[in-house]
Amino acid sequence: EVQLVQSGAEVKKPGESLKISCKGSGYSFTSYWIAWVRQMPGMGLEWMGIIYPGDSDTRYSPSFQGQVTISADKSISTAYLQWSSLKASDSAIYFCARHETIAEAAGYWGQGTLVTVSS
């Protein structure tokens, strides 16, 4: 069974760094793309970027380029989303999702990670 299991909720202060994770199981982790999607409180889905764990090829939405870093450690089948300096506006739920290819739909989703940034 394909599963994407995300790390737990985080509460951070502005300016702090953070790295959240998404562990894939039940499939060949290096053969599918993993995307990250933001959902701010009461708002819609925003596609942030995507990585191919097989060779770490990474693409970012222009809105998120330079604001976050997407990475993956194929040895432990885990993708990451990280911030070097959080802002209050980064408070949101973050989902990871598996894509067959960079163009195709996301058939499997993680459960979401709630990030709260508050002083």
Next chain:
Amino acid sequence: QSALTQPASVSGSPGQSITISCTGTSSDVGGYKYVSWYQQHPGKAPKLMIYDVSNRPSGVSNRFSGSKSGNTASLTISGLQAEDEADYYCSSYTISSTQVFGGGTKLTVL
């Protein structure tokens, strides 16, 4: 890139059909067959309902169908049921080798 345009809300009575539109440009919706639709219930992760414009994943009801004409894609739900009440998002591959979502549509089953 700008978000795809969806109506903020649609509604219908049980048994009726509704259609949600998703308008983009020739650089996304109009240029590729890679349009998908997701259903999201409150507090849950999105669920894929339609991929590649009109294909249903295994397990998705055939009451859900998709189509595309030019720069506009559509999701139709026939025989509305109470459980269909949710938010729906379209998504498309783009010329920049990224993907983009629509703003989302809240479906209310009256």
